């Protein structure tokens with residue numbers, strides 16, 4: 295069965311391609327390599343023993359998307375990762391984000407609407423909840439006004455899919471709201487490759503550990519949490535990748551309850567920034583150089599998932615601990631810097 299993975303050379307996309315191939319799916323990747331490299335194909339091949347099909351296409355080029363679906367009429371499922379994802383950049387360049395993340399989504403849905411049956415998995419984000427009023431966060435928590443154009447593209451993306459499913463027979467979709475993805479494949483063949491200075495906590499920690507950055511700034515220790523630092527739900531990327539496979543299987547097997555569903559994908563456990571640092575120190579045996587600085591504007595205090603719905607409906611649960619995920623991130627960082 296052929297599955298299209300857009301953004302399949304990226305961080306979460308590449309791990310999902312591995313899990314799909316392990317389950318026997320034939321994968322075709324579309325990626326424009328704007329934030330990834332064709333070398334990722336070698337890593338996927340080394341792990342799975344199979345090289346996925348790959349087409350370098352920019353999904354903003356509508357005619358190329360049309361042409362792709364004419365040539366691959368046997369695509370039965372689409373997992374759509376391709377998107378721009380830097381929150382700060384989205385504030386500077388909103389139209390770039392709306393064009394990249396919304397325009398491309400519309401083109402893909404147009405193609406899928408032409409088919410008699412199709413299954414679509416969308417990369418959404420816990421960012422749609424903003425600072426939720428209660429923890430853990432269930433899928434019923436209200437979607438708050440987006441803090442950035444990036445966050446808005448995830449909210450709008452969900453709405454566009456929901457509205458399209460309502461009127462398109464045969465189109466079934468699931469939006470997965472990720473919490474904080476981290477880690478790398480245990481083989482260290484694929485992992486996260488942030489361009490420039492990492493904005494996210496875990497790659498900043500591992501880059502500091504390996505000596506690429508001098509010091510980690512911890513953004514605020516005066517939040518109302520156990521140790522004063524912010525709480526997030528760090529989900530291991532391999533667990534997250536597997537959630538995509540079971541979500542796709544749910545749609546392909548006709549097990550979905552409605553033709554548009556939403557699931558949180560997290561561990562259900564919140565960790566503070568200082569706990570994440572401790573995990574790094576434990577698995578690496580190194581002391582991390584860090585200092586407490588002012589709060590980062592826009593940060594919320596706390597976000598962790600209620601995963602009951604995904605546990606019960608998808609039969610999926612995160613398997614790996616923070617330490618295991620951190621160990622994989624550290625192994626990967628050391629490998630790519632050696």
Ligand code: WQD
Pocket residue numbers: 381418419420421473474493494495496498510511512513514523524525526567590593
């Ligand atoms: C985690 C924690 C920081 C860096 C991001 C995206 C968001 C969504 C989820 C996709 C926070 C602290 C970080 C550093 C620090 N992604 N931190 N020093 O903020 O939860 O959100 O992932 O949809 O859109 O922005 O993740 O990794 O940036 O931060 O102290 O150098 O680490 O304050 O508490 P965040 P993050």
